[in-house]
Amino acid sequence: MQRRLILILMTAALCSAPALAGDRLQGWGPRVGLASDPDQAIVGMHWNLGNVHSQLRLVPNVQAGFGDDHTIIEGTIPVHWMFNNVEADFTPYAGGGLAVAWIDRDLPANSNADDTEVELALKAIGGLEWRLSGGTDFFVELNLVFGDIHDFQAVAGWTFRSGKNKKP
Secondary structure: OHHHHHHHHHHHHHHOHHHHHHHHOOEEEEEEEEEEOOOEEEEEEEEEOOEEEOOEEEOOEEEEEEEOOEEEEEEEEEEEEEOOOOOOOEEEEEEEEEEEEEEEEOOOOOOOOOOEEEEEEEEEEEEEEEEOOOOOEEEEEEEEEEOOOOOEEEEEEEEEEOHHHOOO
């Protein structure tokens, strides 16, 4: 019961992130990728809530993983340290976050057991972000997961800038 309450509260917080962000919302976008153990395809959304301190950016996300007889719905609240002083066409970042996931394991048809659970995990995150000519951002990211959700996730995504942040 306690884990379900944590999942409900975390999901509510992540889903309300854009509304609560107000002027903080810098952008949003889709994310897709692959995960290992269980081996899954991942689809989801993220919100760039801007910098909370100097080069520290808050980018919550929700994603769903499908495959390997599992369905995983996950929410993560990560922070990214943006290395803005790199003289290149991309910006590297590193960070970490807390993830909560609802995991449903498919059991044999003759089993009457319900194999669902809620797991908490920590993530170490590293990635690269590019500004595209249309003013959107593209990123690739590797997440190392310390917990029973996945071992790692390789994700790519786009961030569509919102409101006053649309200028390239």
